[in-house]
Amino acid sequence: MPRAKVAVVGDNTVDRFLDTGIDLIGGDALNTAVQLAMLGAEVSYFGAIGDDEPGRLVIAEAQRCGVDVASVVTMPGVTALTTIRVLPNGDRHFENEDFGVTAEYVPDEAALLRIASADWVHIGMLPRAEAFRQRLFDIAPLLPISQDCSVARGFEHLEVAFLSAAMVADTVEAAATRALEGGAQLAVVTMGGDGVYASDGEGHWQLPAQPIQPKDATGAGDAFMAGYISGFLATGEVAAALDTGVRRGAFACTYTGGWPQTPEDRVRAEG
Template identity: 30%
Template sequence: MSTTAAHGTATDVLTLGETMVALRGSGPLKLGGSMDVSIAGAESNVAIGLARLGHSTRWAGAVGDDEAGELVLRTLRAEGVDVSGATRDPDAPTGLILFEPRLPDVTRVHYYRAGSAGSRLTAAAVEAAFATPGPPRVLHLTGITPALGPAALDACRRALELAREHGTTVCLDVNFRSRLWSREEAAAVMRSWIPYVDVLIASDDELPLCVAPEAAGTASGQAKALLGAGTGIGEVVVKLGADGATAHTAEGELHAAARPVRAVDAVGAGDAFVAGYLSALLDGGDVAGRLDRAVTTGAFAVASHGDWEGAPTRVELGLLGAGAGTVVR
């Protein structure tokens, strides 16, 4: 059941960022061949994952006034994501991402997003998304959007300001992308955002981007430094890939092992993890319950092809515990 039913008409989660058209080849691009067409974007992956779990989600991003943009919006609408806060940019194209399988466990990714509509998302668009139908319960941001350009950075900053004004919980997934900016550039922005953040999610190698330079040491030590810095952060969740994840709070730290599955495609696993964690948070679950749902949704992503296609519905969450070869009737 959607948590919206218990909270009036407020949207559960608002997220913003760039969603691109995704083309997935069957082999080396230079050899040609067929490609599957879909969409991809960290923030919209989270929105879809939450929508499938029964939560109301809204995506505020910009697409071009083109057929690629229509594909993005149509797909998100079909997945139950509210795109009324999205904007169309008549002067910039929708971004494109190409996935090129080269080895069984190696896929090269090629981006065509410079000057895209998503990089030109405006603060005014974010203000409009916050206003209608009303402030969301949770704002979810990643470290990808601010790296796209000055306009997108300003849009994210405005979203953080609005979240503070309206008492909206802020979740930040660091999601560092070295192709978009340097670690130094990312650190400057992430550290300036920390005072606005309630739930911080990062891999162990991304955590240093969020703490003061002198806060060296282990991920556990860095998490404790963030929790004790008077920033307002109540939870630091460290994603450890195949080793699971650890949540750090004022009460201590709790680790959850990854669920064993046959890995097919790791793309989108981190976004699925975030969707699971926020879902349990919205449901009022404790830290153990949040981690359990997060590693479960992450496992579904790893066991499926695509960025978001394998995201489970609420009734499917128990399938991973059904056992190998089980027929579910």
């Protein structure tokens, strides 16, 4: 059976961990792309780096993880940098975020056509995401699109709107309803240690979180989204996809960064 082809569009960054003094590669979109590749998908990543050494490190690490980076563009400016402090309970505090050239990246027409050939498209942080989705819908109206709606705007033309309870002002049910009324077919709200809630307007699903001793929650939401997409492409069932997402998100809390990058974390992940 051929592997599912997933296009992931959006940001990348260098994650600088202040408590340990190490730099790792990350970013909402790139975290999800790598996690999807780890789950067996054929992943193409569309984003931008600066013409600098951090940008070259982004490319090298994504390639090591099996992500196709042929469509990554180099722009004048700097690669994004995020400084993170991990708290004793495994949660993280973003001390500073310099989005660099990712703040200006929008796929051009040639990239848009390549993206439209995928089986699924996922959007991370992306400027003018609403216009991008409309352009993509005009080319491929049946193409399923998901989006991290905590970092990109709008709900139109979304198969799945991913939200975070930490980023909404009221209840998860109200947040899901807004996404559905805005045009999403399914709203999925992650709730950290309280699990996940999902609704399509007719029914709803709720799964608990897996009990773990978290090391670092960086990228856990991105890993959840990758797990959901992978699970849904494999089964076509929301409940099974949510379960895969919950397990993947829990796994992401057991190492530092958006995916296993240090030698000891790689060994642990390969198990």
